[in-house]
Amino acid sequence: xxxxxxxxxxxxxxxxxxxxxxxxxxxxxxxxxxxxxxxxxxxxxxxxxxxxxxxxxxxxxxxxxxxxxxxxxxxxxxxxxxxxxxxxxxxxxxxxxxxxxxxxxxxxxxxxxx
Amino acid sequence: xxxxxxxxxxxxxxxxxxxxxxxxxxxxxxxxxxxxxxxxxxxxxxxxxxxxxxxxxxxxxxxxxxxxxxxxxxxxxxxxxxxxxxxxxxxxxxxxxxxxxxxxxxxxxx
Numbered sequence: 014x015x016x017x018x019x020x021x022x023x024x025x026x027x028x029x030x031x032x033x034x035x036x037x038x039x040x041x042x043x044x045x046x047x048x049x050x051x052x053x054x055x056x057x058x059x060x061x062x063x064x065x066x067x068x069x070x071x072x073x074x075x076x077x078x079x080x081x082x083x084x085x086x087x088x089x090x091x092x093x094x095x096x097x098x099x100x101x102x103x104x105x106x107x108x109x110x111x112x113x114x115x116x117x118x119x120x121x122x123x124x125x126x127x
Numbered sequence: 128x129x130x131x132x133x134x135x136x137x138x139x140x141x142x143x144x145x146x147x148x149x150x151x152x153x154x155x156x157x158x159x160x161x162x163x164x165x166x167x168x169x170x171x172x173x174x175x176x177x178x179x180x181x182x183x184x185x186x187x188x189x190x191x192x193x194x195x196x197x198x199x200x201x202x203x204x205x206x207x208x209x210x211x212x213x214x215x216x217x218x219x220x221x222x223x224x225x226x227x228x229x230x231x232x233x234x235x236x237x
Binding site for chain 1: 157158160167168169170171172175177214218224225226227228229230232
């Protein structure tokens with residue numbers, strides 16, 4: 014079982030909808046990430062939060078809005094998405110300044126935009 | 128920027144040994160990871176190299192040469208369940224972010 018939990022596992026939404034993806038970890042990690050993965054492609058970094066502060070935004074469109082309410086939670090708010098935004102959205106966490114900085118991934122939220 | 132290359136697909140037979148290569152060109156290198164990803168599932172950590180040499184962990188070993196910008200993942204005694212995508216990822220110096228290669232789809236046949 015993964016120690017990073019993502020909900021929902023599947024989401025279908027229209028282009029005018031507002032929805033949110035949620036991620037939770039209880040490993041005491043202080044860095045959390047959102048990655049986007051299209052079919053047969055590698056994960057691509059979207060956002061990084063370090064100690065609850067946004068540290069990296071990889072030029073992600075504003076229709077994706079991240080939020081880190083506390084050290085255990087990470088949200089991704091979705092609004093006015095496009096069909097090309099359909100993908101698997103992976104949340105990950107790590108311990109900053111740990112010797113390996115290994116990322117622990119959740120099982121992902123599969124998003125379909127109609 | 129970072130450029131990471133690995134073969135797109137490989138096939139091997141159950142019980143055999145396979146080596147998956149990864150070459151990279153990057154600034155600010157701070158380690159190289161290998162992840163395994165089964166279809167529709169999250170990537171799972173296999174190995175980490177930051178110094179030159181071989182790291183062995185059961186049936187899996189990973190090698191790194193920083194001067195050559197080269198790594199490989201060696202899988203021994205292949206099993207059917209090893210059929211998956213294998214992702215090479217380079218770690219940036221800051222924030223522990225990883226940049227992934229395109230992945231190598233390994234198919235193990237009986």
